Amino acid sequence: MFLAALDQTIVVTILPNLQRLFETNDINWIVTGYMLPVAIFSLIWGRLAFVYGTKRATMVSIIVFETGSLISALAQSFQTLIVGRVIAGVGGSGIATLCYLIINEISSVKYRSWFINIINLSFAVSSVIGPVLGGVFSEKVSWRWCFYINLPIGGFSFIVLVLVYKPHDTKGARDHVSGVASYYKILDINGLLTIATGLTLFLLGLSMGGNTYKWKSAIVICFIVIGFTLILLFLMVEYSYKETESHHPFIPFRILNYQFLHALSFLFIAEMCFIMQCIYLSDYLQYVQRNSELMSGIKLLPMIISVTVVSTSSSYVVSKYGILKPIAVLGAITSPLASYLLATLSEQSRLYQQLTTQILSGISFGFILIPGMMIPQIGQKDDDLNIATSLSAFIRAVGSSFGSVLGQLIFSNYIQERSDGLNLDYVLHDSQYGNDLDSPKLVVSGYRAVLYCAIGVGVVEFINSLFVNDRNINSGHTDTTTPPEDEEG
Numbered sequence: 001m002f003l004a005a006l007d008q009t010i011v012v013t014i015l016p017n018l019q020r021l022f023e024t025n026d027i028n029w030i031v032t033g034y035m036l037p038v039a040i041f042s043l044i045w046g047r048l049a050f051v052y053g054t055k056r057a058t059m060v061s062i063i064v065f066e067t068g069s070l071i072s073a074l075a076q077s078f079q080t081l082i083v084g085r086v087i088a089g090v091g092g093s094g095i096a097t098l099c100y101l102i103i104n105e106i107s108s109v110k111y112r113s114w115f116i117n118i119i120n121l122s123f124a125v126s127s128v129i130g131p132v133l134g135g136v137f138s139e140k141v142s143w144r145w146c147f148y149i150n151l152p153i154g155g156f157s158f159i160v161l162v163l164v165y166k167p168h169d170t171k172g173a174r175d176h177v178s179g180v181a182s183y184y185k186i187l188d189i190n191g192l193l194t195i196a197t198g199l200t201l202f203l204l205g206l207s208m209g210g211n212t213y214k215w216k217s218a219i220v221i222c223f224i225v226i227g228f229t230l231i232l233l234f235l236m237v238e239y240s241y242k243e244t245e246s247h248h249p250f251i252p253f254r255i256l257n258y259q260f261l262h263a264l265s266f267l268f269i270a271e272m273c274f275i276m277q278c279i280y281l282s283d284y285l286q287y288v289q290r291n292s293e294l295m296s297g298i299k300l301l302p303m304i305i306s307v308t309v310v311s312t313s314s315s316y317v318v319s320k321y322g323i324l325k326p327i328a329v330l331g332a333i334t335s336p337l338a339s340y341l342l343a344t345l346s347e348q349s350r351l352y353q354q355l356t357t358q359i360l361s362g363i364s365f366g367f368i369l370i371p372g373m374m375i376p377q378i379g380q381k382d383d384d385l386n387i388a389t390s391l392s393a394f395i396r397a398v399g400s401s402f403g404s405v406l407g408q409l410i411f412s413n414y415i416q417e418r419s420d421g422l423n424l425d426y427v428l429h430d431s432q433y434g435n436d437l438d439s440p441k442l443v444v445s446g447y448r449a450v451l452y453c454a455i456g457v458g459v460v461e462f463i464n465s466l467f468v469n470d471r472n473i474n475s476g477h478t479d480t481t482t483p484p485e486d487e488e489g
Contacts, residue, residue, distance in 0.1 A: 002122035003153050004065065004092035007034060009130025010146045012282065013296075014138045021143075022078035028408070032207055033082045037089030038096065039394075039401040040199045043250055044192055045094040046101065046390025051186055054101045054386075055167050059158065061094025066154045073147035084147070097393040100373065101386050105167060109377075109473050113318040113370045117311050120369040125304060131282060132297030188241075191250040194234040199398070202227025206405045251391065255384050259469040263376040264395045266328065266468055269461040270372055271396050272403035273335050274365045276454040277342055278303070279407060280447045281358055288347050288440050288447075289354065302355050303362040310366025322474030324371040324378070325465075331367025332465035336458030338364045343451040347440035371468075372396070378469045407450045414446040 011030055019027040049057040068088025075081035103115040137145040205223030209215045238249045281303070285296040314327050338361035345357055376392045377385060419442060 002126050003150060003157060004038070004095040005123040005126040006130050006133075007065075007069070007088060007092055007150065008038075009126060010134040010137075010149075013131045013134040013286075014143045014146055017138055017143055018078075018081075022081070024078050026078075026212070028207075029082050030085055031404075033085035034089040034092065035401050035404060036200060036203055037086055038093040039203070039397040040196050041090050041093035042097045042394035042397045043195065043390060045097045046386065046393070047187060047192070047250060048094075049098055049101055049390075050386065053167065054098055054105065055161070055165055057094060058098040058102070058161060058165075061091045061098060062154055062158045062161070063091070064088075065091025065095060066151060066158075067091070069147045069150035069154070073144045073151075088147075088150075093397065096397065097390060100389045100393055102165065104377075104385050104389055110319055110322070112377075113315040113374060116370055116373050117315040120311060120373075121308055125308075129297065131300075132294055135292065135294050135297070188250050191234060191238055194230055194237060195250065198227050198230030198234055200227070202231060203401060203405055206402075206409060209409065252384070252387060255380065255388060259379070260376055260388070262464060262467045263378075263469060264391065266332075266461065266464045267372045267376070267392060268395045268399035268402075269457060269464060270332065270335070270365075270368045271399035272406070273339070273454050273457045273461055274361070274368075275400045275403035276407040276450055276457070277339055277361045279404060280411070280450050281342060281361070284345060284444070284447055285354065288443050289349075299354060300358070303358040306359045306362030307366040307369075310363050311369045314367055314370045318370055318374070318473070322472040324375050324473065325468055325470040327367050328371035328375065328468055329462070329465045331364050331371070332458070332462040334360055334364040334367070335461050336455045339451045339454040339458055343448045343455070345444070345447075347444055374473070375468050378471050378473065406453070410450050410453055411446045414449045415442060418442060418445075 008031075011034075015027050015030060018030065045057060045061060048060075052060075065088050068084045068086070068091055071084030071087060072081055073084075075084055099119050100116070103112060103119065107115045133149070134143075134146050137143060137149075201223045205220050205227060208223070209220045213220050215221075235251075238251045239253055241249045282296060282300065285291045285299050291299065317327065318324060341357040341360055345354065349357075373389075373392055373396075376388050380388045
């Protein structure tokens with residue numbers, strides 16, 4: 001999980017260097033090219049785990065991720081670099097999703113919060129050290145080491161997975177089917193192609209609107225409309241299929257009850273809100289305060305420390321008392337307050353203000369991390385647990401991508417409307433424009449527009465948290481998984 005999450009943030013600080021090196025205005029595709037596959041393929045990796053087994057699927061995901069990282073590191077052109085990033089995103093999606101499926105198998109419900117906390121903290125830590133490592137590699141060695149670093153870490157993880165992880169069920173559903181037609185049905189190729197194409201077009205349309213193309217352009221309108229239509233078609237197709245022994249739809253509608261849908265929507269909104277806070281706090285420190293990559297990473301430590309402390313404390317409470325909803329509500333009610341505090345930052349903010357205003361954001365997300373992934377599992381049968389977990393990982397990834405795209409959309413359109421149509425990268429990176437007295441004020445106003453949106457999203461998040469399942473996970477639950485003290489692997 002650390003490996004996949006690190007690759008999302010380590011490239012942030014090397015974008016200006018890569019833009020100059022490859023002489024391109026499409027530099028944001030280095031980030032988008034990775035995050036889009038992470039969101040789109042999360043659900044697909046869960047299906048591959050069902051068909052071929054979790055261990056096999058995880059091994060393949062690491063190999064795909066390492067291949068993409070190697071292509072990116074060796075890239076001599078911008079197009080090759082994007083191809084590498086897309087391949088790495090496909091593999092990273094599998095790593096991020098399948099980690100949770102492994103947790104389902106090796107842990108009991110009572111202790112599952114501790115395992116989820118470890119996975120989530122690896123993501124939080126990577127969010128801070130990623131930009132720092134990217135800056136250090138770019139300044140001291142080469143930007144290529146931002147991708148080379150994945151090779152030894154991924155290789156070590158692969159060896160540990162092969163030697164240590166001993167799944168209880170070494171067979172997947174593929175061992176019970178034969179023939180091309182059977183594989184076609186059990187993989188649900190129709191659903192796979194529909195949702196992958198729909199999400200790709202929809203998110204691409206949103207990311208290009210107002211940036212690469214005008215909102216009124218035919219390509220943006222077509223991408224958004226066709227993408228949204230395909231997403232609706234996917235839901236209709238999945239609903240129309242009846243689940244049989246040889247055909248398993250991506251989303252079995254039997255698990256989509258009222259409580260489960262509320263849990264998924266809560267997770268989507270919470271992830272969307274936090275990513276908007278996190279990304280634009282990092283940008284504020286670099287582009288407004290003009291901190292170096294290393295200093296920006298250091299100044300983000302209050303957020304990561306607060307996430308770590310609160311998430312670990314939440315794991316203890318969940319494990320001991322079995323409560324999830326009160327923790328989720330507490331995290332949700334502090335989310336809009338955290339966005340408001342971040343919106344008070346200005347170009348004149350002192351150091352203590354830059355450090356303290358981010359603490360509440362870390363506290364809020366720390367409270368949400370454990371309930372966000374565990375509430376969708378409440379009441380699920382053993383056979384449906386991995387399906388529910390895969391859907392949760394998928395919704396989380398989509399929420400993160402959508403928050404990033406929406407934030408970039410609001411910020412870039414705000415800047416361009418008030419800077420006489422200047423290119424966004426010029427406003428942020430050009431030293432002559434950046435030294436203009438009005439530039440920091442303009443950038444701060446753009447970030448505030450994003451955070452005002454995050455406040456509204458946070459309010460919806462709080463309202464949604466009031467309706468999630470309030471069942472105590474320690475009462476009346478029959479769990480067949482092996483507890484940590486007896487588990488193997």
